[in-house]
Amino acid sequence: MTRDEVLVSAVDSILNCDEKAALEVAEEAIAEGFDPVDILAEGFSVGIRQVGDLFGRGEVFLPQLILSAEIMKKVGEVFDAVISRDSAEKKGKMVIATVEGDVHDIGKGIVISLLRTQGIEVIDLGRDVPTNKIIETAVDVEADIIGTSALLSTTLEGQKKLEDELRKKGLRERFKTMVGGAPCTQRWADKIGADAFGEDAAEAVTKALYLLGRG
Numbered sequence: 001m002t003r004d005e006v007l008v009s010a011v012d013s014i015l016n017c018d019e020k021a022a023l024e025v026a027e028e029a030i031a032e033g034f035d036p037v038d039i040l041a042e043g044f045s046v047g048i049r050q051v052g053d054l055f056g057r058g059e060v061f062l063p064q065l066i067l068s069a070e071i072m073k074k075v076g077e078v079f080d081a082v083i084s085r086d087s088a089e090k091k092g093k094m095v096i097a098t099v100e101g102d103v104h105d106i107g108k109g110i111v112i113s114l115l116r117t118q119g120i121e122v123i124d125l126g127r128d129v130p131t132n133k134i135i136e137t138a139v140d141v142e143a144d145i146i147g148t149s150a151l152l153s154t155t156l157e158g159q160k161k162l163e164d165e166l167r168k169k170g171l172r173e174r175f176k177t178m179v180g181g182a183p184c185t186q187r188w189a190d191k192i193g194a195d196a197f198g199e200d201a202a203e204a205v206t207k208a209l210y211l212l213g214r215g
């Protein structure tokens with residue numbers, strides 16, 4: 001299979017909610033030596049976004065969205081097992097979470113996988129995480145960066161709450177903050193006072209390295 005064929009099959013497998021096909025494409029991509037993050041970002045992720053668009057237009061319903069998302073997670077696990085986490089030098093530590101009220105974590109998972117390949121230690125707090133838990137963990141582990149993901153326009157507010165709470169607690173200068181997620185923009189990051197915005201996993205890495213003084 002060529003890269004283009006892999007990408008098309010990946011998109012189709014998610015659109016068709018075909019778990020068997022999705023896992024086969026993932027295994028084949030790995031066997032043929034394709035870059036896992038590229039196949040995830042340019043293939044499977046495109047498929048899940050298309051399902052989301054169809055859902056938004058009322059052309060597919062929640063059960064299909066849930067099924068496609070579950071397949072996406074399994075594909076992510078297959079790739080995660082082969083993505084190298086060992087980097088000789090640790091360049092910094094990042095705590096990352098999906099904000100409170102939000103259960104979307106597929107994109108965050110891809111961001112984490114790529115950050116780890118670049119020597120950034122990542123503590124993943126999961127999804128639907130209260131602001132205080134994010135801050136407490138960042139303090140405990142002495143994180144350099146706090147990253148938050150938000151996928152709903154209603155939960156974007158959680159990223160602002162983090163900035164506000166850090167300021168209130170006199171901790172704002174102790175950490176760099178980075179925000180991401182589909183409704184998030186550079187404008188939003190500027191408005192709430194976050195240090196960086198990452199459009200996708202690749203940009204998340206570039207910005208994280210920059211924040212760590214390694215850019």
Ligand code: B12
Pocket residue numbers: 041045048049050051052053055056057062065066069073096101102103104105106107108110111147148149150151152153154178179180181182183197198199200201202203204
């Ligand atoms: C999969 C999905 C789900 C799954 C989530 C499963 C999971 N474990 O994640 C399920 C089915 C559970 C779900 C539920 C819901 N969903 Co939903 N979902 C999606 C969908 C289709 C795809 C999201 C996704 O995984 N994208 C693929 C990844 C790779 O992209 P990404 O998340 O954007 O991540 C990339 C970047 O944003 C960035 N990034 C992400 N995080 C971070 C963090 C940092 C620090 C950085 C730097 C970068 C970064 O890098 C990532 C990789 O490139 C979107 C549609 C869409 N177009 O986004 C709707 C969507 C987000 N969902 C939506 C809705 C409405 C819901 C529900 C309210 C539906 C309902 N009626 O119950 C619930 C909400 C539940 C909740 N409380 O959170 C709406 C949101 C509308 C809005 N603007 O608020 C969308 C846009 C669909 C739509 N068109 O209506 N959903």
